[in-house]
Every structure is written in C-alpha cells, then in structure tokens.
Amino acid sequence: MEENFESLKVMVIDDSKTIxxxxxxxxxxxxxxxxxxxxxxxxxxxxxxxxxxxxxxxxMMPRLDGYQTCALIKNNSAFRGTPVIMLSSKDGLFDKAKGRIVGSDQYLTKPFSKEELLGAIRAHVPQSDDLAGASEA
Structure with missing residues (x-):
C-alpha cells in the first residue's frame, strides 16, 4: 500500500545541494x-x-550547525513539539548523544534511504485516519 503524505510539510536543512x-x-x-x-x-x-x-x-553546516539549529527550534515554545531528525554522515555514539541533549527526536546516518526518511516521518508525525487512507484492512 503506497502511503499518502499529502498536506505534510517537511523541512530539509542541509548545506549539500545533493542531499x-x-x-x-x-x-x-x-x-x-x-x-x-x-x-x-x-x-x-x-x-x-x-x-x-x-x-x-x-x-555539519557552516555558520549555525545542526545542534545549534535544533536547540534553537526546541527552545522556541511555538516549535518545541515539532520533531527534529538529525542527519549525519558520522554514525558516532557521541553525535547521537549530543543530538539527544539538544532535543532531537531521531538520528539518521547519511546516505539515508527512502524507507528511513519515510520511517522517521511515520514514527514522529501523527497520521490521522483520513490521512492514512481510513482503511485498516
């Protein structure tokens, strides 16, 4: 079953044009x-x-890195509840821990697959019944 993520607004912050x-x-x-x-x-x-x-x-971004960006988002009461997923080319324990400290909700290692990307959305964005197609069977 192909999922429908219509009306979902997703932001991607990365200094790499390719990503x-x-x-x-x-x-x-x-x-x-x-x-x-x-x-x-x-x-x-x-x-x-x-x-x-x-x-x-x-x-890893110039000027304001992902940790600082995440911390600023999570410190803003209007956006505190917005899930923030960290992207990194390093699969380090330290990076994951630091991501958690600044309030990130998940950590994906680059290059990520379509499944990982959609899985993160599925895990953190509540899908209403009409959004998911309304059928359970």
Missing amino acids: RRTAETLLKKVGCTVITAVDGFDALAKIADNNPDIIFVDI
Missing part, C-alpha cells in the same frame, strides 16, 4: 510539501513562515 535535492525528490513523490534551507539561519526564518510538521537537519 536537499535527493530528500526533496523522495518526499515530493509521496505527496509532501518540501521546504529546503541551506543552513540554520536560512531555516529559522522559513520555519516561522511555514510551520513544518517535521524537520530534518544536517549536523
């Missing part, structure tokens, strides 16, 4: 609206305007 484009392509195919940002500063302005349902943020 942004890959994530955007995968997410648009399942119906998501995708907002991309090149770094934390770019993202913070767009978060307020777009109010995304879930945010994917790269850890």
Whole structure:
C-alpha cells in the first residue's frame, strides 16, 4: 500500500545541494510539501513562515550547525513539539548523544534511504485516519 503524505510539510536543512535535492525528490513523490534551507539561519526564518510538521537537519553546516539549529527550534515554545531528525554522515555514539541533549527526536546516518526518511516521518508525525487512507484492512 503506497502511503499518502499529502498536506505534510517537511523541512530539509542541509548545506549539500545533493542531499536537499535527493530528500526533496523522495518526499515530493509521496505527496509532501518540501521546504529546503541551506543552513540554520536560512531555516529559522522559513520555519516561522511555514510551520513544518517535521524537520530534518544536517549536523555539519557552516555558520549555525545542526545542534545549534535544533536547540534553537526546541527552545522556541511555538516549535518545541515539532520533531527534529538529525542527519549525519558520522554514525558516532557521541553525535547521537549530543543530538539527544539538544532535543532531537531521531538520528539518521547519511546516505539515508527512502524507507528511513519515510520511517522517521511515520514514527514522529501523527497520521490521522483520513490521512492514512481510513482503511485498516
């Protein structure tokens, strides 16, 4: 069963054009609206305007890294409940722990698969019945 993620707003923050484009392509195919940002500063302005349902943020970025960006999002009462998924090319225990400290909800190692991306959305964004297709059988 192909899932329907229509009306879901997903933000992808990454300084890599390739990662942004890959994530955007995968997410648009399942119906998501995708907002991309090149770094934390770019993202913070767009978060307020777009109010995304879930945010994917790269850890290694210039100016404002993923940890700082996540901390700023989670410190804002309007967006505290928004799931933030960290993206990193390092699969380190330290990075995962640090991500948890700043309030991230999950950690994905790059390169991520379509399944991992959709799995993170499934795990953190409540799907209403009409959104999921309403049929249980």
